[in-house]
Amino acid sequence: MQLDETKIRQDGLNIRIIQTKKFKTNQFVLKFKSLLSEDKVTARALLPYVLQSSTEKWPTTALFRSHLDDLYGASASVDVNKKGEYHILTFAVDIANEKYLQDNTPLTEQALNVLNEMVFHPLLEDGAFSQKVVESEKRTLNQKLKAVKDDKMRYASQRLVEEMCSGEAYALHPNGIESELENITPEKLMEAYQQMISSDEVDLYIVGDIDSGQMEKLCKEKFSIASRENVKAIQKHITIEDSKKIVEKQQIKQGKLNIGYRSNTFYGDHDYLPMAVMNGILGGFPHSKLFMNVREKESLAYYAASRLESHKGLIVIMSGVEPAKIERAETIIEEQLEAIKNGDISDQELSQTKAVMTNQMLETLDSPRGIIEVLYQGETAGIPVNIQGWFDGIERVTKEDVTEAANKLLKDTTYILTAKEVAESA
Numbered sequence: 001m002q003l004d005e006t007k008i009r010q011d012g013l014n015i016r017i018i019q020t021k022k023f024k025t026n027q028f029v030l031k032f033k034s035l036l037s038e039d040k041v042t043a044r045a046l047l048p049y050v051l052q053s054s055t056e057k058w059p060t061t062a063l064f065r066s067h068l069d070d071l072y073g074a075s076a077s078v079d080v081n082k083k084g085e086y087h088i089l090t091f092a093v094d095i096a097n098e099k100y101l102q103d104n105t106p107l108t109e110q111a112l113n114v115l116n117e118m119v120f121h122p123l124l125e126d127g128a129f130s131q132k133v134v135e136s137e138k139r140t141l142n143q144k145l146k147a148v149k150d151d152k153m154r155y156a157s158q159r160l161v162e163e164m165c166s167g168e169a170y171a172l173h174p175n176g177i178e179s180e181l182e183n184i185t186p187e188k189l190m191e192a193y194q195q196m197i198s199s200d201e202v203d204l205y206i207v208g209d210i211d212s213g214q215m216e217k218l219c220k221e222k223f224s225i226a227s228r229e230n231v232k233a234i235q236k237h238i239t240i241e242d243s244k245k246i247v248e249k250q251q252i253k254q255g256k257l258n259i260g261y262r263s264n265t266f267y268g269d270h271d272y273l274p275m276a277v278m279n280g281i282l283g284g285f286p287h288s289k290l291f292m293n294v295r296e297k298e299s300l301a302y303y304a305a306s307r308l309e310s311h312k313g314l315i316v317i318m319s320g321v322e323p324a325k326i327e328r329a330e331t332i333i334e335e336q337l338e339a340i341k342n343g344d345i346s347d348q349e350l351s352q353t354k355a356v357m358t359n360q361m362l363e364t365l366d367s368p369r370g371i372i373e374v375l376y377q378g379e380t381a382g383i384p385v386n387i388q389g390w391f392d393g394i395e396r397v398t399k400e401d402v403t404e405a406a407n408k409l410l411k412d413t414t415y416i417l418t419a420k421e422v423a424e425s426a
Contacts, residue, residue: 001388003371006212012225014379017215018207018371026097026208027368028111030119031376032089032200033231036082036169042176043184043192048078048089049137050189054123054130071110072096076118082174083380084266084311085233089196091119094368097209108210112222120223122193128186129193138181145178156256156417157318163246164260164413169233170312201231203379207368232382235313237264240410249420254302255323256417257330260316261409267310268383271408273393274401279308279315280353281402282340287352289336294319300329311380315409323419330414340406345399354394361390 008015034044058064068074074095081088095111098104123130148154158173165171202225206215240262265275283290283306290304302320309316321329339345364370365387378385 001365001391003375003387005375008212008216008219010216010220010223010225011227012202013219013223014201014203015216015219016203016205016375016379017210017212018205018375019210019212020207020371021209022366023208023368024097024100025094025368026108026111026206026210027372028093028095028115029205029207029369029372030091030115031203031205032196033203033380034087034196034200035231035233036085036087036172036174038169038172038177040192040195041087041172041174042180043189044087044089044196045080045174045176046134046137046141046181046184046189047193047196048080048091049140050129050133051091051118051122051193052076052078053137054133055117056121056123057117059123068114071107071114072101072105074107074111074114076114080174082170082172083377084235084309085169086231086311086380087174088380089200091115092369099209108208108214109218112218116222120197124190125186128190131186134184134186134189138184141175142178142181144175145173145181148173148175152250152252152254152256152417153318153320156258156415157316159246159248159417160258160260160316160413160415163244163415164314165312198226199228199231201228203376205372205375207371230382235266237313238262238410238412240412243411243413245414245416247416247418249418252323252417252419255321255326255419256415257301257319257321257326257333258317258415259330259333259411260314260413260415262313262412263308263315263405263409264313265310265405265408266313267377267381271401271405272310273390274397274405275315275408276308276310277350277353277357277394277397278340278402278405279306280357281345281349282306282315282337282406283317284308285353285356287349287356289339289349290317290319290333293336294329294332298328298332300325300332304329304333310377326416326418337406337409341403341409343399343403345402350397350399350402354397357394358391 004019006017077092079090093111093114098107162171294304295301304319306317
């Protein structure tokens with residue numbers, strides 16, 4: 001299985017056109033990538049929402065949405081996330097393909113106009129962003145950051161990363177730092193915007209039944225992005241002498257037990273796919289060891305799963321446990337990893353994990369946004385994505401490969417969020 005992909009470089013813009021007749025809409029996704037840094041992360045996290053809220057042509061959200069409705073119900077969205085130590089801002093437009101409509105409205109060109117207007121023509125007041133819009137979006141972002149504290153599953157995941165990666169850029173939350181929000185003025189936000197436009201690595205993905213030659217011409221008309229150097233994070237291999245344990249107490253009923261390991265295996269490494277399969281067997285799916293043994297068999301956890309952070313070289317185990325059962329749960333969790341390290345992997349566990357991973361990838365490739373995210377994984381790592389190579393590589397992974405991958409894991413940090421009364425009486 002291969003994608004029909006055309007790659008074009010126009011000065012500072014990397015264009016990826018994926019031609020397919022599978023969808024009745026065309027998707028356009030513009031991504032800006034920079035290095036995560038404490039002094040920039042909060043302002044950058046705010047930028048996409050301010051840019052989406054008000055432009056020169058559509059100064060209010062209502063006017064913008066009305067315009068999208070006129071384009072046969074097109075949709076526009078923004079997103080902020082991180083991959084490894086990269087901070088990524090995403091602007092997307094999904095629009096009907098005019099080939100399937102009775103009239104000849106140039107919707108493809110209109111989609112590029114929307115992206116261009118949203119990103120490159122913000123509403124300004126005296127050379128800076130609108131004070132009213134900035135303050136409104138600051139309040140919304142502040143609510144998002146506070147919501148992480150209220151959602152104890154997300155809170156525990158973030159706290160583990162903060163403790164485990166203390167002093168590393170990866171410790172930063174992609175939505176920024178709550179205490180920094182009040183310091184962001186329209187002028188400071190404008191500085192962050194100008195830096196984004198002039199320095200970020202910029203990628204445009206177009207997925208649909210479109211003509212690549214026409215797209216290349218339209219992109220040249222709509223976007224003028226000066227050449228710049230690629231953004232490159234340094235992948236560090238971390239050694240662990242002594243793991244650490246952090247215990248935090250709050251007024252809660254359900255405790256959290258999260259454990260972070262350094263795999264030092266990154267996306268594209270020779271042992272990346274074995275590490276991904278290992279994660280699947282450990283805790284990636286409902287048939288995995290953590291789910292079956294910690295949750296189902298021992299009834300020690302409300303949930304138990306693991307996650308692979310492929311651009312940072314981490315494996316993270318997450319579980320929700322009754323505070324009184326945390327110690328026992330920790331023992332059983334570690335036994336599951338030890339079992340894999342010792343080669344205690346059934347043929348069914350291996351084949352089922354491969355099958356689920358394969359189906360998961362096929363489902364991902366069954367949507368325009370999924371295709372884009374798969375390709376951007378490789379782009380972020382600087383490694384071309386070979387879809388068929390991925391399927392073949394997964395199928396070739398052996399038990400021995402999985403065991404070898406598991407034995408690379410170094411326990412870094414254990415984070416426990418428990419109830420005050422239980423912790424104090426223990």
